[in-house]
Amino acid sequence: MEEGGPLLVIAGAGSGKTRTLTYRVARLIERGIKPERILLATFTNKAARSMLSRVQTLIAESIDRLWGGTFHHIAHRILRHHAHLLGYGNNFSILDGEDAKDLFTTCFNEVHQKAVLRDHFPRPNVLAEILSLAKNKEESLHDIITWRFPYFLRFLEEIETLVDTYEKRKKTINVMDFDDLLSNLKRLFTDFPEVLEFYRDRFLHVLVDEYQDTNRIQAEIVDMLASRHRNLMVVGDDSQSIYSFRGANFANIIDFPKRYPDCRIFKLETNYRSTPEILRFANLTLLGGESPFCKTLKAVRACGVKPAVIPLKTVFQQAAFVVQRIIELKYEGVSLDEIAVLYRAHYHSMELQMELTRFGVPFRVRSGMRFFEQAHIKDVTAYLRILANPHDELAWRRVLSLYSRIGKATTAKIWGLIAGRRGPLTEILNEEFIRLAPKSAQGSLQNLCETLKILSAARQEIGNLIHLVLASGYRDYLAAKYIDQAGREDDLIQLADYAAKFPSLEEFLSELSLLTNMDEETEEEEKQDTVILSSIHQAKGLEWKVVFIIWCTEGRLPLARALDEPGGEEEERRLFYVAVTRAKDQLYLCYPLYDYNRGLGNMILSPSRFIREVMEQGARENERPYEHWLVEDEP
Numbered sequence: 076m077e078e079g080g081p082l083l084v085i086a087g088a089g090s091g092k093t094r095t096l097t098y099r100v101a102r103l104i105e106r107g108i109k110p111e112r113i114l115l116a117t118f119t120n121k122a123a124r125s126m127l128s129r130v131q132t133l134i135a136e137s138i139d140r141l142w143g144g145t146f147h148h149i150a151h152r153i154l155r156h157h158a159h160l161l162g163y164g165n166n167f168s169i170l171d172g173e174d175a176k177d178l179f180t181t182c183f184n185e186v187h188q189k190a191v192l193r194d195h196f197p198r199p200n201v202l203a204e205i206l207s208l209a210k211n212k213e214e215s216l217h218d219i220i221t222w223r224f225p226y227f228l229r230f231l232e233e234i235e236t237l238v239d240t241y242e243k244r245k246k247t248i249n250v251m252d253f254d255d256l257l258s259n260l261k262r263l264f265t266d267f268p269e270v271l272e273f274y275r276d277r278f279l280h281v282l283v284d285e286y287q288d289t290n291r292i293q294a295e296i297v298d299m300l301a302s303r304h305r306n307l308m309v310v311g312d313d314s315q316s317i318y319s320f321r322g323a324n325f326a327n328i329i330d331f332p333k334r335y336p337d338c339r340i341f342k343l344e345t346n347y348r349s350t351p352e353i354l355r356f357a358n359l360t361l362l363g364g365e366s367p368f369c370k371t372l373k374a375v376r377a378c379g380v381k382p383a384v385i386p387l388k389t390v391f392q393q394a395a396f397v398v399q400r401i402i403e404l405k406y407e408g409v410s411l412d413e414i415a416v417l418y419r420a421h422y423h424s425m426e427l428q429m430e431l432t433r434f435g436v437p438f439r440v441r442s443g444m445r446f447f448e449q450a451h452i453k454d455v456t457a458y459l460r461i462l463a464n465p466h467d468e469l470a471w472r473r474v475l476s477l478y479s480r481i482g483k484a485t486t487a488k489i490w491g492l493i494a495g496r497r498g499p500l501t502e503i504l505n506e507e508f509i510r511l512a513p514k515s516a517q518g519s520l521q522n523l524c525e526t527l528k529i530l531s532a533a534r535q536e537i538g539n540l541i542h543l544v545l546a547s548g549y550r551d552y553l554a555a556k557y558i559d560q561a562g563r564e565d566d567l568i569q570l571a572d573y574a575a576k577f578p579s580l581e582e583f584l585s586e587l588s589l590l591t592n593m594d595e596e597t598e599e600e601e602k603q604d605t606v607i608l609s610s611i612h613q614a615k616g617l618e619w620k621v622v623f624i625i626w627c628t629e630g631r632l633p634l635a636r637a638l639d640e641p642g643g644e645e646e647e648r649r650l651f652y653v654a655v656t657r658a659k660d661q662l663y664l665c666y667p668l669y670d671y672n673r674g675l676g677n678m679i680l681s682p683s684r685f686i687r688e689v690m691e692q693g694a695r696e697n698e699r700p701y702e703h704w705l706v707e708d709e710p
Contacts, residue, residue, distance in 0.1 A: 079306055080305060080337060080338070081331075082338060082340075083332065084308065084309070084311075084340075085313065085341070085370060086310050087312060087314070087343055087370050088315065088346065088348070089349060089372070089618070089656060090343035090346055092284070092311075092312075093129075093284075094129075096115070096310055097130055100138075100282065108279060109140070110136070110141035111140035111142070113142065113279070114143075114149065114300065116144070116145070116146050116281070116282070116293075116297065117285070118145060122284060123143050123144045123145060126143065146289075146293050146296070147257065150256040150257055150259070150260040150296075154260060160263060162246060163246065163249055163251070167249045169251055169253070171253070172253070174250075175252040175253070176200050178245070179200075179241055182199075183202070185240065186236060186240055195551040195555045196233065198556045200558070201555065202237060205219060205220065205234075206238055206254075207253075208223070210257075210292070211291075211292065212290065213292055216234060216235055216238060217231060220234070224554075226554050257292050257293065257296065260296060261295060271300075272303075274300055275299065275300050275301070275303040278301070278304070279306060280304070281301045281306065282308045282309075283297055283307075284310055284311075285310075285311055286310060286331075287316035287323070287325070289327050290322040290324050290327075291324045291327070297309075309331060313325070313328050313329060313649075314361060315653050316649055317611070317646060317653060319642070325646070340368070342370050344372055344373055345372075345373050346372040346373060346375070349376070350374060350376050350377075350380070350660060351374040351378055352378065352380060352382060353382060353656075353659075354374050356381075356382045356700045357652060359688070359689045359700055360651055361648070361652060362688070362692070363688045364645060364648050365645055372656075379660055380660075380702075381702045382655075382658075382702070384627075384682075384686060384704070385663060385665045385666075386668050387668065388667065388668055389667050389670070389671075390426050390667045390670055392706065393626075394427040396665065397416060397427060398436060401606060409621060411436070411604045413620040414606050414607070414619060414621045414623075415607040415617075415621070415622050415657065416606065416608050416623045416624075416625060417614050417625070417654045417657065418608075418609075418610060418624070418632075419626065419632040420565060420631070421446070422446070423625060423626040423631060424608050425569055427625065428447075437605040438605050438608050440609070441607055441609035441614070446566070447587060452567070453473065454549070455541055455545075456584070457474045458470075458526070458527075458530060458544050459580060461500070461527065462531065462534055471489075471490055472486055472490060474523065475489060480519050481516045485513050485516045522547075526548065529547060534580060537574045537575060537580050538574045540571075540580070545567060550564065572670075572671050576671070611650045612650070618658075619658065620658075621658065621663075622655075622658035622661070622662050624651075624654045624655070624662070624663070625666075627666040627682060627683045628667065628670075628681065630680075632647070632650070632651060632685070633683065648685060666682050667680055689701065
């Protein structure tokens with residue numbers, strides 16, 4: 076490979092892109108390029124350390140002067156010398172995520188004192204995430220809120236005031252948050268061309284890892300730095316671009332040949348991870364896509380077993396099958412930590428977590444907290460616990476904390492009034508009780524009482540109770556407090572469908588309590604030998620001997636709401652491809668044929684369009700790239 080000019084390396088899954096970058100850097104240095112004239116941008120510090128360590132083992136010369144690290148690390152290094160040009164001191168501090176949220180909270184409280192912010196105004200952590208997305212996508216607050224958070228449009232003026240206060244405060248106290256590092260670096264290069272001239276002259280070669288995950292501002296910074304010598308090498312896989320929700324811009328890698336018409340394109344198609352059977356299935360999943368970089372993964376490993384496509388009657392049978400097969404694999408000598416179960420959304424793992432817990436199979440969740448440990452699950456079940464046991468102090472305290480203008484002191488006073496009642500639900504649901512509360516809290520207490528009245532009247536409709544909590548204000552609370560409101564609401568809807576199967580509220584709550592306590596016992600198990608449960612997003616870059624992909628149905632994979640977004644179907648296809656290519660030896664694709672939905676009853680489900688496409692390409696049994704397993708009875 077010649078040293079000069081722009082290069083685009085399309086590195087298929089498991090094809091050794093890290094090795095490619097490592098050897099490229101080593102070759103440049105061996106050819107006489109000084110290390111300080113090379114810039115290597117990565118997405119994690121771990122990747123940067125790994126690559127630089129490998130380079131050092133390959134060559135005799137010291138590479139201490141080579142600029143290698145994350146985009147933010149590189150931006151920080153440059154800004155340390157030039158921040159004064161932007162009105163900061165060069166000794167500025169960097170806020171981590173928690174510090175940034177704390178400062179946002181301080182500004183929030185100051186603005187709140189000057190003007191009363193309305194109920195359901197987004198919390199500081201949500202505002203910080205909105206601002207971060209706007210910066211990374213280089214879009215206005217108005218556009219980001221209109222596109223992603225339309226329920227906050229009514230607060231737009233107040234949000235802009237708060238963000239302006241936050242931005243001015245950072246400059247006053249000489250701090251930058253994580254996103255400022257990139258936006259300020261771009262502004263530095265744009266407003267002070269002499270600074271850009273210095274760095275683009277310095278870096279003779281620029282190399283970028285995981286290019287498909289870059290956002291717009293990162294790609295623009297790279298283009299600026301490479302604009303003098305045009306020796307730019309970017310490595311990535313368009314088929315693994317799955318982070319648009321974080322601001323990653325798929326167009327960066329797709330349009331690279333348009334921005335650099337003279338670029339040379341190389342494809343890494345030799346896969347060192349998976350069996351030929353798994354790779355054949357993976358290749359077929361991409362045939363229905365729209366990628367301009369056609370590639371076919373080729374295996375170096377010996378033949379193995381075909382992937383298994385497994386329809387199951389219900390989501391409970393799906394969970395039972397997966398757990399039974401995991402236990403069988405353990406007896407066959409497969410370590411549990413070589414087994415992963417992947418899914419599109421966290422709530423898809425609820426029934427599986429229950430089944431693993433019942434059978435004492437230790438597991439670790441990479442996609443977030445265990446299902447029943449999540450705050451929004453505990454919040455909503457606290458309402459139900461009050462219905463079942465009106466003297467449950469912890470449930471009352473948790474529910475009261477959800478309402479505005481009810482702080483700890485007010486909660487203590489209200490609980491003191493409740494604790495003395497013989498029948499709390501009967502006695503407090505009246506105007507006289509509400510008047511006993513502090514005046515500032517009476518409006519919120521009135522709302523709580525109205526919600527409890529609604530829940531009490533529908534006590535026998537167990538599945539509907541959770542929907543009633545959502546409709547009585549908790550949905551607005553979720554939107555104001557969490558950036559991932561839609562996913563958390565999906566969790567609760569799934570929980571509601573599960574609850575509907577129980578004959579009484581007490582039995583449902585008892586089941587949750589038993590599962591939660593068993594979860595705690597499972598934590599005591601040896602953590603090393605545990606099954607991994609992970610969303611597909613969290614699994615990228617990882618691999619296991621055995622991979623189960625569950626909920627391979629339309630509406631779940633692809634996820635229904637993702638299909639409504641521009642480019643949504645293609646990103647869902649890439650997610651499916653990422654999931655499939657995590658498997659080294661065995662791959663199981665499971666989907667239920669029926670699912671219960673409140674109001675609609677049992678619904679017939681269809682397999683994912685991505686599986687149907689593969690089925691159509693292997694219509695004859697001897698040509699099928701998979702085995703079709705039928706599980707007749709409950710395992």
